[in-house]
Amino acid sequence: MRNRLGIAAILIGLALAAVLWISGDRGREFRPSEENRDRQSLAVEKVQEVPVRAHGLEADIPHVRVNLRDARNDRALEDGTVCIAQDGPFAPSDCYPANSSGEVLIMAPRIALQFRIWGSAPGYVAASMPDAPASAISELPKEGIDIDLRLHQAKNLVNGVVVDASGGPIAGARIELLLSSERQNLCLSDENGRFSCAASDSSTSATLHVTAEGYSDTVQLVAFPVGDLRLSLFAESSLSGIVTDEAGNPVPDANVASKISVVQSRPWPQDTTSDSHGRFRLANLRPGDYQLIASAPHYSAEEEPLRVSVGYAEHRDDLVLRMKKGRLVRIFIGGEEGIRVRASR
CATH class of the missing domain: 2.60.40.1120 (Carboxypeptidase-like, regulatory domain)
Structure with a gap:
C-alpha cells in the first residue's frame, strides 16, 4: 500500500511539473526575449x-x-x-x-x-x-x-547628374548603389538633377540602379575612383491587361511577373499584383521583348508564358493572361539519368 502511495505521489509530481513547463513555454511565446x-x-x-x-x-x-x-x-x-x-x-x-x-x-x-x-x-x-x-x-x-x-564621411564618391532624353535635369531620381548585389546606399537627385552617393572606402567597384517616376530605369557599372557621371533616362513603356480564369472571370491578387529577353541585358525580373478586378500594370519598362506569366493560389498558368513586345514610350493595355482552376504540381525526381520533371494537376 505504501509503495502504491509513493508511486502515485511521484506521478502527481511529474504531472504538475509538466503543466508548469507547458504554461511557462506558452508564456514565453507572447513575451519578447531580452535580446x-x-x-x-x-x-x-x-x-x-x-x-x-x-x-x-x-x-x-x-x-x-x-x-x-x-x-x-x-x-x-x-x-x-x-x-x-x-x-x-x-x-x-x-x-x-x-x-x-x-x-x-x-x-x-x-x-x-x-x-x-x-x-x-x-x-x-x-x-x-x-x-x-x-x-x-x-x-x-x-x-x-x-x-x-x-x-x-567617405572617400569613395559617385557624383553626377540624371537627365532625360532632351538633356534636361530629372529631379527626385533615385540612385541605388549596389555592392555584390547588396544595397549599400540610396540617394536622391536634387532640383538640378545632381546627386552624390558614397560607398565604403574598401570598395573597388559598384553597380548603380537609377529610377524616376515616368521613366524606364537604367543600370551602370562603375570602378573607383570614378569621374562625374551623366546618366540618361528615357520615357517609360508599360504593359497592362487583365488576368482571367477559363470562363473569363477576373482573378484578383494574381502575381504577374515579366522576364525580358537576355539580349536586352536586364538582370532582374519585374512583377506586380492584379487588383480586385484582375487588372495589372507593369510600368517603368524599357523597349523590348517580354515574357509574362501569372500565378495565384488555386490556379495554374498556361503552359507557355505570354510573349509580347513593347516599343519606346509605348503603353499597351490589351493583354489577357488566362489561368486554369486547380494547381500545377511539379515533382522533381532524381536518378542516374539526371533530373526529370513530372507534372500533374
Whole structure:
C-alpha cells in the first residue's frame, strides 16, 4: 500500500511539473526575449509599446521620424535623404529630402513589410535601420518610429547628374548603389538633377540602379575612383491587361511577373499584383521583348508564358493572361539519368 502511495505521489509530481513547463513555454511565446527587447530599444529609441505584427503585405503606422547626424561631430545633415525601401536589390523605395535640421518626418506612411529605413547625405556612407538585410523590420510599433541615423564621411564618391532624353535635369531620381548585389546606399537627385552617393572606402567597384517616376530605369557599372557621371533616362513603356480564369472571370491578387529577353541585358525580373478586378500594370519598362506569366493560389498558368513586345514610350493595355482552376504540381525526381520533371494537376 505504501509503495502504491509513493508511486502515485511521484506521478502527481511529474504531472504538475509538466503543466508548469507547458504554461511557462506558452508564456514565453507572447513575451519578447531580452535580446529582442534590447535590440528593439536600440533601433527604435522612443517607442515603448510592444510592436504588433501587421496583417497582409502592407500596414499603416502613425509616422516615421528620422534625424540624420554626422557621426563625428553630431552636426545635422540638412542635405540628406531618407528612404523607406523593401529589402533586397532593385526593390521599390520611397525617398524624402531632409529639412534644415536634418530631419525627415513622414506622416502615416503605408509601408510594405520586410523593409529598412535608409539615411544618406553627400560625402557620407549611408546608414540603415536595421543595419543588416537579415533583420529587416517586419513588426511595426503602435506609436510610430523615431530614430537617429549617424553617418560617417567617405572617400569613395559617385557624383553626377540624371537627365532625360532632351538633356534636361530629372529631379527626385533615385540612385541605388549596389555592392555584390547588396544595397549599400540610396540617394536622391536634387532640383538640378545632381546627386552624390558614397560607398565604403574598401570598395573597388559598384553597380548603380537609377529610377524616376515616368521613366524606364537604367543600370551602370562603375570602378573607383570614378569621374562625374551623366546618366540618361528615357520615357517609360508599360504593359497592362487583365488576368482571367477559363470562363473569363477576373482573378484578383494574381502575381504577374515579366522576364525580358537576355539580349536586352536586364538582370532582374519585374512583377506586380492584379487588383480586385484582375487588372495589372507593369510600368517603368524599357523597349523590348517580354515574357509574362501569372500565378495565384488555386490556379495554374498556361503552359507557355505570354510573349509580347513593347516599343519606346509605348503603353499597351490589351493583354489577357488566362489561368486554369486547380494547381500545377511539379515533382522533381532524381536518378542516374539526371533530373526529370513530372507534372500533374
